[in-house]
Amino acid sequence: MVAQHQSPPSANQNPSSSSSKRAYHVGGISVEFPYQPYGTQLAFMGRVISTLERAQREGHCHALLESPTGTGKSLSLLCSTLAWQQTQKLKNQYANLTLSEPDPEAMIYPNPIIGHGGGFVPETKPSRNLLAGVTESTSQAAPSSKAQQMKLAPTIFYASRTHSQISQVVREYRKTGYRVPMAILASRKRYCTNETVNRSGNIDEKCKLLTKNPEGGCSYFKNVEKLKDHASLQKGGCHEVHDIEDLVKVGNVVEGCPYYAARLMAEKAQLVFCPYSYVINPIVRRAMDIDIQGAILVLDEAHNIEDIARDAVSVDLNEDALQKLQTELRQVCSGDAMIYQPLYKMTQDLLSWMERKKSKLEMREFQQFYSCWTGDQALRELQEANITQLSFPILLDCAQKVLHQRLNIGFDCFCLAASQQYLFSSCFFL
Numbered sequence: 001m002v003a004q005h006q007s008p009p010s011a012n013q014n015p016s017s018s019s020s021k022r023a024y025h026v027g028g029i030s031v032e033f034p035y036q037p038y039g040t041q042l043a044f045m046g047r048v049i050s051t052l053e054r055a056q057r058e059g060h061c062h063a064l065l066e067s068p069t070g071t072g073k074s075l076s077l078l079c080s081t082l083a084w085q086q087t088q089k090l091k092n093q094y095a096n097l098t099l100s101e102p103d104p105e106a107m108i109y110p111n112p113i114i115g116h117g118g119g120f121v122p123e124t125k126p127s128r129n130l131l132a133g134v135t136e137s138t139s140q141a142a143p144s145s146k147a148q149q150m151k152l153a154p155t156i157f158y159a160s161r162t163h164s165q166i167s168q169v170v171r172e173y174r175k176t177g178y179r180v181p182m183a184i185l186a187s188r189k190r191y192c193t194n195e196t197v198n199r200s201g202n203i204d205e206k207c208k209l210l211t212k213n214p215e216g217g218c219s220y221f222k223n224v225e226k227l228k229d230h231a232s233l234q235k236g237g238c239h240e241v242h243d244i245e246d247l248v249k250v251g252n253v254v255e256g257c258p259y260y261a262a263r264l265m266a267e268k269a270q271l272v273f274c275p276y277s278y279v280i281n282p283i284v285r286r287a288m289d290i291d292i293q294g295a296i297l298v299l300d301e302a303h304n305i306e307d308i309a310r311d312a313v314s315v316d317l318n319e320d321a322l323q324k325l326q327t328e329l330r331q332v333c334s335g336d337a338m339i340y341q342p343l344y345k346m347t348q349d350l351l352s353w354m355e356r357k358k359s360k361l362e363m364r365e366f367q368q369f370y371s372c373w374t375g376d377q378a379l380r381e382l383q384e385a386n387i388t389q390l391s392f393p394i395l396l397d398c399a400q401k402v403l404h405q406r407l408n409i410g411f412d413c414f415c416l417a418a419s420q421q422y423l424f425s426s427c428f429f430l
Contacts, residue, residue, distance in 0.1 A: 027053070031083040032177040033075075040071050045080035052084045052296065064302070074172045077298055081156050082178040085270065085296070088153035096152075156271045157292060159279050160300040161308070163190060166273045167243050169300065173271075174241045183266035185274040185288060186244055191259035193251045194220050207259075220257040227256025228264050263288065276305070281312040283425050315426040319354060322347050325423060339401050343424075346387065346395055353385035399424045 023030045026042060027049030037045075044067055055061035067073050160166050163186060170184070188203050197218070200206040210218040230250055232239040239246045244258075251258040266272050267289075276299065277284045279292055299305055329344040361369035373381060382388070387395070402424055 026080065026083075029083055029087045031079050033079050034175045034177065035072075035075075037076075038071065040067060041076045044071070044073065044076045048077060048080040049084050052081070056088075074169050074300065075175065077300070078158070078169070078173055079176055079178070081296055081298060082176065082180065082271070085153045085156060085180070086178065092152040151270070153270070154294050154296050155269065156296045156298065157279050157290075158271065158273050158298045158300065159276050160273075161276060161304045163244065163275065165301065166275070169273060170241065170243050179235065179240055180270040181265070181268055182241065182271040182273070183262050183269040184242070184244055184247070185262055185266055185272060185278050185290075186259075188259050190244055191248060191251075191257075191262065193248060193255075193258060194218055211260075218257065220251070220255055221260060223254060223256035224260045224264065225256075226254050227251050227258065227261040230254060230256075233265075266290075276308045277312065280305075280308055283312075317350070317423075317427070319351065321423060322351050322354075326351065339398050342391075342394055342398050343402070349386040353381075356384075396428055399428045 022034075023032050024037060024042070025031075026045045029049060031045055031049075033041075033045075044065060047063060047065055051061050051063040065073075158166075158169060160169060166184065173182075188197075188207050192198055192203055192207065194207075194210075197203055197206045197210065207218070210216070211221045227233075227247075227250060230239075231237055232250055233242060233247075234240065239250060242250075247258045247262060250256075251261065274290075278288060278290060279285065279297055279299075284290075285292070326344065326347040329340050329347060333340045333344055357371070361371055363369050
């Protein structure tokens with residue numbers, strides 16, 4: 001589901017006279033809306049709900065929704081998706097209750113107060129539920145996390161282009177009458193409260209080094225649970241609806257890590273705000289342990305999606321980066337030649353290929369020289385660099401082993417730096 005041109009509700013729109021929890025029946029469900037809705041907003045919410053209903057029946061469904069600036073699309077999106085999610089939770093709670101199996105031991109105790117009361121026991125396995133079309137039909141594979149399996153309704157991932165736009169959407173969420181466990185995913189640069197790490201040249205690398213160190217490590221990382229469970233972030237707390245700055249503020253107070261706290265909160269959250277790349281880019285999804293199977297995806301400012309999707313499957317390689325990679329590969333080849341030697345040879349071939357192609361570049365724009373190829377032509381160019389259909393599986397296997405090596409061995413061992421590992425993940429889209 002995507003929506004174009006995020007904007008706040010019109011300034012002329014007046015709040016409902018009764019309360020922020022005034023409900024309107026839209027698409028067969030009750031939707032709480034903080035204002036007297038316009039006809040366009042009712043129609044917009046109706047389309048959202050009908051899309052979700054169809055996804056439930058058929059396993060998946062997409063909608064491209066557009067509305068003029070100033071018509072409150074963000075608020076309409078939030079209220080309609082949260083209302084549908086709430087309705088599904090209630091349905092499934094009832095379904096789990098009514099489909100529970102009688103306890104044979106209850107036959108011994110005629111008094112319902114004794115034993116298990118009424119002859120029903122908590123289920124050890126999830127019973128049939130009304131979300132089968134959404135959570136199971138979209139993928140035969142089971143969700144990757146226990147938290148996903150326990151949820152009674154799909155998680156809502158609300159993605160936007162920038163963090164400032166996410167902040168605007170969070171402000172809209174505050175206006176609604178809905179309150180569900182939430183999380184905002186962002187980079188370490190946005191969240192890190194450790195001054196030593198912030199002053200380092202590479203925040204990501206320094207953070208990973210400290211969090212893997214069992215002795216010294218990062219004191220903020222050790223207090224991550226203290227931050228995640230802080231009273232102000234719980235139901236009814238002053239930061240139950242929070243922004244990045246709010247989580248950082250609480251993190252500074254309790255000296256806990258907002259970055260890892262947000263990731264932990266996202267595991268059980270029913271509403272997750274994040275940039276586009278966190279749901280579109282498979283590399284980022286894997287790094288952040290994001291499971292979008294059966295989830296509700298809302299992509300705000302959808303006119304940016306084409307560029308974001310293109311960037312997610314693109315990689316920029318320059319001579320300097322390849323030369324640095326080649327130098328590191330030469331150093332580690334002696335440690336594990338079976339893994340690193342083919343990759344070292346690949347960088348050599350790519351650098352040689354670049355050198356041969358320099359003189360053949362055409363000037364297309366002012367001081368811009370480049371060549372464009374069709375898909376078939378690009379494959380032929382790769383073959384000139386000795387990257388063929390026969391060699392690529394071998395290179396891919398080596399690159400995967402390089403990326404997993406740091407997880408399997410300690411940081412004391414001799415292996416590629418994280419920056420070079422990221423280069424591999426970009427090249428092979430791992």
